[in-house]
Amino acid sequence: xxxxxxAPSKAPVISHRKIxxxxxxxxxxxxxxxxxxxxxxxxxxxxxxxxAKYGYRLLWVLVLSTLALILFQDLGARIGVVTRxxxxxxxxxxxxxxxxxxxASSLILANIGTMTAEFAGIxxxxxxxxxxxxxxxPIGALLVTFLVLRGSFGRVEKVFFLLxxxxxxxxxxGFLAHPDWGQALHGMVxxxxxxxxxxxxxxxxxxxxxxxxxGLAFIQSYAVDKRLTRDDLRLLRVxxxxxxxxxxxxxxxxxxxxxxxxxxxxxxxITDASQAAQALEPLAGTLAKELFxxxxxxxxxxxxxxxxxxxxxxxxxxxxxxxxxxxxxxEAPLFYGTFAAITIISAGLILLPGAPLITILLWTQVLxxxxxxxxxxxxxxxxxxxxxxxxxxxxxxxxxxYALIIAMVGICVSCMLWFTFH
Amino acid sequence: MKAKPITTVAVRAxxxxxxxxxxxxxxxxRESLVSVAGLIxxxxxxxxxxxxxxxxxxxxxHGEETYPAVSGLIVKVGxxxxxxxxxxxxxxxxxxxxxxxTKVNLREYTRRPGESLLDADVIDHQIVDVNxxxxxxxADLYLAPLDREIRLVGVDVSFVSFLxxxxxxxxxxxxxxxxxxxxxxxxxxxxxxxxxxxxxPRSALSQLRPADLADxxxxxxxxxxxxxxxxxxxxxxxxxxxxxxDEDLLGLVRGLSADRAAELIVRMEPDESAxxxxxxxxxxxxxxxxxxxxxxxxxxRTLVSxxxxxxGGVMTTHMVIARETDTxxxxxxxxxxxxxxxISDGVVVVDSKGKLLDHIxxxxxxxxxxxxxxxxxxxxxxxxxxxxxxxxxxxxxxxxNNRGSSIxxxxxxxxxxxxxxxxxxxxxxxxxxxxRGFAQGSGALA
Numbered sequence: 001x002x003x004x005x006x007a008p009s010k011a012p013v014i015s016h017r018k019i020x021x022x023x024x025x026x027x028x029x030x031x032x033x034x035x036x037x038x039x040x041x042x043x044x045x046x047x048x049x050x051x052a053k054y055g056y057r058l059l060w061v062l063v064l065s066t067l068a069l070i071l072f073q074d075l076g077a078r079i080g081v082v083t084r085x086x087x088x089x090x091x092x093x094x095x096x097x098x099x100x101x102x103x104a105s106s107l108i109l110a111n112i113g114t115m116t117a118e119f120a121g122i123x124x125x126x127x128x129x130x131x132x133x134x135x136x137x138p139i140g141a142l143l144v145t146f147l148v149l150r151g152s153f154g155r156v157e158k159v160f161f162l163l164x165x166x167x168x169x170x171x172x173x174g175f176l177a178h179p180d181w182g183q184a185l186h187g188m189v190x191x192x193x194x195x196x197x198x199x200x201x202x203x204x205x206x207x208x209x210x211x212x213x214x215g216l217a218f219i220q221s222y223a224v225d226k227r228l229t230r231d232d233l234r235l236l237r238v239x240x241x242x243x244x245x246x247x248x249x250x251x252x253x254x255x256x257x258x259x260x261x262x263x264x265x266x267x268x269x270i271t272d273a274s275q276a277a278q279a280l281e282p283l284a285g286t287l288a289k290e291l292f293x294x295x296x297x298x299x300x301x302x303x304x305x306x307x308x309x310x311x312x313x314x315x316x317x318x319x320x321x322x323x324x325x326x327x328x329x330x331e332a333p334l335f336y337g338t339f340a341a342i343t344i345i346s347a348g349l350i351l352l353p354g355a356p357l358i359t360i361l362l363w364t365q366v367l368x369x370x371x372x373x374x375x376x377x378x379x380x381x382x383x384x385x386x387x388x389x390x391x392x393x394x395x396x397x398x399x400x401x402y403a404l405i406i407a408m409v410g411i412c413v414s415c416m417l418w419f420t421f422h
Numbered sequence: 423m424k425a426k427p428i429t430t431v432a433v434r435a436x437x438x439x440x441x442x443x444x445x446x447x448x449x450x451x452r453e454s455l456v457s458v459a460g461l462i463x464x465x466x467x468x469x470x471x472x473x474x475x476x477x478x479x480x481x482x483x484h485g486e487e488t489y490p491a492v493s494g495l496i497v498k499v500g501x502x503x504x505x506x507x508x509x510x511x512x513x514x515x516x517x518x519x520x521x522x523x524t525k526v527n528l529r530e531y532t533r534r535p536g537e538s539l540l541d542a543d544v545i546d547h548q549i550v551d552v553n554x555x556x557x558x559x560x561a562d563l564y565l566a567p568l569d570r571e572i573r574l575v576g577v578d579v580s581f582v583s584f585l586x587x588x589x590x591x592x593x594x595x596x597x598x599x600x601x602x603x604x605x606x607x608x609x610x611x612x613x614x615x616x617x618x619x620x621x622x623p624r625s626a627l628s629q630l631r632p633a634d635l636a637d638x639x640x641x642x643x644x645x646x647x648x649x650x651x652x653x654x655x656x657x658x659x660x661x662x663x664x665x666x667x668d669e670d671l672l673g674l675v676r677g678l679s680a681d682r683a684a685e686l687i688v689r690m691e692p693d694e695s696a697x698x699x700x701x702x703x704x705x706x707x708x709x710x711x712x713x714x715x716x717x718x719x720x721x722x723r724t725l726v727s728x729x730x731x732x733x734g735g736v737m738t739t740h741m742v743i744a745r746e747t748d749t750x751x752x753x754x755x756x757x758x759x760x761x762x763x764x765i766s767d768g769v770v771v772v773d774s775k776g777k778l779l780d781h782i783x784x785x786x787x788x789x790x791x792x793x794x795x796x797x798x799x800x801x802x803x804x805x806x807x808x809x810x811x812x813x814x815x816x817x818x819x820x821x822x823n824n825r826g827s828s829i830x831x832x833x834x835x836x837x838x839x840x841x842x843x844x845x846x847x848x849x850x851x852x853x854x855x856x857x858r859g860f861a862q863g864s865g866a867l868a
Contacts, residue, residue, distance in 0.1 A: 084673075093546045093547055093559075097546070097584055098587070098588050100546075101588045227670065231702075319581050319584075320548070320559025320584075321558075
């Protein structure tokens with residue numbers, strides 16, 4: 001070091017704000033992508049049903065779900081950054097082989113089911129534009145596989161962002177429907193609960209579709225893959241909050257769209273989101289219908305890319321061979337193998353004539369609900385673990401907030417199971 | 423986790439760290455292996471066969487020996503977890519543990535430095551398989567009697583063994599030693615107090631190439647990364663840091679103590695040190711700099727202040743400067759004295775005011791008389807030199823026009839302040855395009 005010479009200090013001054021914005025953009029991703037992929041066709045269907053059946057009255061359920069989503073996605077991202085491990089790997093490490101294998105295998109099953117629902121969404125939305133499912137589903141599957149197999153991490157992320165932009169169409173459709181903003185605000189802040197089977201079922205489904213197990217597993221693995229560090233945590237929080245809030249906002253617009261049109265006109269019962277889109281046409285115009293359908297395709301594609309990815313991360317994590325999007329196929333056969341298997345099986349289930357789709361979707365919903373509770377508890381346990389989290393261990397106050405949400409989810413899940421089997 | 427060239431795989435297979443005979447090769451050891459995962463939850467009995475409680479964990483002591491000995495058991499007696507000293511074990515089988523007495527003194531276990539809990543700290547955690555050059559999760563651990571003690575001899579890394587643990591009963595306890603790695607060739611990175619064991623793997627690890635170690639570190643998770651670095655001696659550790667990718671490096675440095683970070687950073691090439699420091703936030707950077715010698719810290723601060731898109735931001739300050747009035751012999755001596763650093767390609771010659779005159783290549787020095795003055799060697803071709811504020815693009819152009827291996831950086835009064843070597847430029851280009859861009863073969867530099 002003795003030969004270090006004095007040099008003129010002529011460091012050009014870069015504006016502080018510019019640095020901050022660039023840094024934020026570099027960190028952005030996990031929160032927005034994981035959050036928005038929760039607004040998948042199943043989610044949109046649930047929100048549509050909520051709006052069609054109960055108008056603006058149950059919007060407060062969405063507010064609560066969004067709050068739960070924000071807190072647990074934030075926790076997941078933080079665990080990922082601090083421990084640099086995926087959720088399933090941590091569960092194996094902290095809770096042992098049985099917990100690890102249980103979580104991973106239920107996640108695989110639930111994800112195959114959810115993935116099937118995404119392809120069902122693609123098929124239904126395609127049919128709105130007159131495209132056969134035998135065309136739209138294979139194209140969707142190829143698109144998703146090609147994207148992840150051929151792209152680098154940066155490129156894949158960019159495509160994810162692009163897909164996320166499609167969600168704006170729901171906001172547009174919402175304005176086209178001319179909702180009653182006053183009533184919407186009222187429904188958001190004043191809880192009212194009609195005590196009938198459908199209302200409780202829909203409220204539970206809303207929570208379940210917003211806070212999905214695969215989303216929680218995904219955000220953590222993705223933050224690890226993106227190699228974010230502790231210094232990024234503040235910016236990551238901006239990303240997570242934005243993503244989760246946006247998820248809620250889009251859900252809100254879907255609900256008010258359906259409340260202002262379907263519910264207003266007395267169309268209370270719809271079975272899926274594409275039916276909602278169709279019903280929109282005479283009420284809010286062809287554009288609203290098309291926006292709704294485009295949103296549906298984008299949502300399905302985004303979720304269909306995230307789901308196999310989330311599964312692949314989890315499987316690699318369980319086996320102790322963490323893999324990343326930048327790995328080549330030869331380095332991570334298990335990772336890409338899982339990705340391909342999930343995609344092929346679910347696309348196959350949709351295209352197979354006579355596959356028991358309704359049963360698959362029902363069981364998926366049940367499995368996701370059953371899995372959600374232990375996953376939240378594991379995350380809670382990890383958040384409290386000083387040896388894992390160090391200085392980022394959750395404070396006593398935050399712990400009670402997490403516990404409160406887990407209790408709420410517990411009640412919802414029990415209600416849902418009750419109604420499913422009675 | 424980046425693309426690794428296929429060729430290294432073959433090299434890896436051959437790179438066996440020879441550490442004498444593996445105990446797992448001995449028949450009697452192979453036959454007496456006891457699975458730790460299978461033993462957890464099994465009864466601990468006194469010498470009359472009465473149940474005392476259930477086994478919760480096994481404590482081993484890491485010492486000078488390659489295979490750590492069992493130093494105690496954690497047993498659940500009633501609702502309490504108690505510690506039983508390892509000396510009381512009379513028999514340890516696949517399905518139970520017998521103690522040598524009927525009376526057991528139960529006391530609470532407190533974690534002690536140098537000890538690990540096998541179930542809580544090692545099973546399912548990451549370990550480094552030094553022979554296989556990979557990071558794995560341990561699926562199971564095996565104990566065996568060796569040198570009059572029960573010792574940890576192997577670690578099972580197969581996924582099948584991991585799945586076996588899900589099942590109840592005897593399947594869970596049956597050893598499957600088909601993919602067992604000898605404990606001697608493993609680096610387990612934490613003991614129960616979060617401290618690091620220094621015996622055993624240290625020598626094996628230091629035989630690895632820095633680039634391989636960097637790959638291993640990138641495969642490790644958070645705390646274990648720092649732990650591996652702690653196992654290495656500072657010079658090797660600094661070399662390893664230089665091989666790491668920026669994001670991983672930054673994450674690692676953030677996890678180290680300021681003193682340790684300072685110790686390693688001063689051993690790195692100045693341009694690399696400056697790059698790390700530049701990327702840290704100010705508070706962290708200052709705490710590391712203040713842990714260094716004043717003079718070194720000052721020099722690094724200057725380097726850090728340069729924008730990395732300008733020549734000053736990528737240059738190294740390592741160079742040998744000689745006066746034109748010095749002899750060739752003196753210049754060669756200077757080069758030899760500084761051979762530790764990668765500057766062996768020549769000397770920078772300055773006039774009496776310290777202004778740049780020429781960069782004289784090694785080959786010219788060696789072929790000249792050692793009594794000749796450097797001034798006699800000065801002449802065409804003129805050295806490649808650019809000002810410290812030159813944008814990187816122009817530096818690159820200069821390089822490609824002149825096909826040199828290095829370029830001298832001067833300040834506004836034409837005094838040499840550093841050099842950019844061709845490899846620094848490669849690093850800068852990679853940083854700009856992103857290694858990922860290269861790995862994917864897009865190759866577009868613009």
